[in-house]
Amino acid sequence: MATDTGDDYFASDSSLPEPAPLTFRYHRFTPKSEFARHRHRWGQLNRISLGLVELLLDEGKVVAPAQYLLWTPPEVPHAAYIRQAMHYTSIYVCDELAARLPGHTCLIEQTPLVRALLDDFSLRQITVPSDPWDIHQAELLCRRLQESAHEASYLPDSPHKLLRPILDAIRQDPADATPLKEWAEKVYSTERTLARLFQRELGISFGQWRGRARLVEALARLRQGDSVQAISAQLGYATPSAFIAMFQKQLGASPERYRRQFLQAGQWQEGLSA
Structure with a gap:
C-alpha cells in the first residue's frame, strides 16, 4: 500500500525527471492493492493488463477495464484500488502534451495503433524515450490519443429521476x-x-x-x-x-x-x- 496521505505528491515521483515527452513506469501489483489519496505533478495515463482499476476522485469513482487507458490530468487528487494481480504501466505526460488531452479524468480507448505503440515500449521496457525514433514514437502515441474516443467512466451513473x-x-x-x-x-x-x-x-x-x-x-x-x-x-x-x-x-x-x-x-x- 502506498504511504502517501492528504493531497501530497506521490512520494516516488520526486526521483523522476520531467517527462520529455513521456516517462514510463512498469509494475506488477498483488491483489487488493490500495493507493491512498495523492496527486502527480504531471498528467498520468494508467494501463492495466486485465481486470479493472478503480480511481476515487472528490466527485466520485471512475472504473476502467483493460480495454481503456485511464487519464488523470496534472494536480488532480485521487486514490486508487486494484482488485486482482496484474501488470500495470504508469505513463507520465509532459505539460505541453497533457494540455492537448481532456481536462478531466476519463477513459481513453486503446485503438489498435495505440495498443501496438504501447506494447512495443513495454516489450523493450523503455522508461525514458531518448533515442530520436522513440521520441517520435512517443509523440505519435500522444497525437493518436488526442484522436481516440474517451468516456467519463466505464459504468457511469446518473441521479435523473427516470434513470x-x-x-x-x-x-x-x-x-x-x-x-x-x-x-x-x-x-x-x-x-x-x-x-x-x-x-x-x-454517454x-x-x-x-x-x-x-x-x-x-x-x-x-x-x-x-x-x-x-x-x-x-x-x-x-x-x-x-x-x-x-x-x-x-x-x-x-x-x-x-x-x-x-x-x-x-x-x-x-x-x-x-x-
Whole structure:
C-alpha cells in the first residue's frame, strides 16, 4: 500500500525527471492493492493488463477495464484500488502534451495503433524515450490519443429521476432482461425518451450500460469460483462462447485466465502471510 496521505505528491515521483515527452513506469501489483489519496505533478495515463482499476476522485469513482487507458490530468487528487494481480504501466505526460488531452479524468480507448505503440515500449521496457525514433514514437502515441474516443467512466451513473430506478434495478440484478420499452412503461415515460436520456446522461446506450453492469457482476462471480457456464447462464448470455467473447474484448483475457491468475495470486499472498 502506498504511504502517501492528504493531497501530497506521490512520494516516488520526486526521483523522476520531467517527462520529455513521456516517462514510463512498469509494475506488477498483488491483489487488493490500495493507493491512498495523492496527486502527480504531471498528467498520468494508467494501463492495466486485465481486470479493472478503480480511481476515487472528490466527485466520485471512475472504473476502467483493460480495454481503456485511464487519464488523470496534472494536480488532480485521487486514490486508487486494484482488485486482482496484474501488470500495470504508469505513463507520465509532459505539460505541453497533457494540455492537448481532456481536462478531466476519463477513459481513453486503446485503438489498435495505440495498443501496438504501447506494447512495443513495454516489450523493450523503455522508461525514458531518448533515442530520436522513440521520441517520435512517443509523440505519435500522444497525437493518436488526442484522436481516440474517451468516456467519463466505464459504468457511469446518473441521479435523473427516470434513470435512477432502472440503474438501481440492473445493479441489483444484472441478468434482468427487461427491454427498454417495458422500463419506459414502468417509469411512465417512452422508449424514445429513455434512449435519449441514456445517451445524454451516461454517454452510452441502455444495452451498453447493461452489458457493462453484467461484466462487473461476472468479475465478482469469477472471484468466488462460479464456472463460466454458470455465469453466462445467470447473466443472460445465449451461450458461454458469447460471454467469453465479450469478456475477452473488454478485459483483454479469457474468463478462465482471469480466474486462474486471481486464484494463483491469492494463494501466493496467503503463502507470504503464513
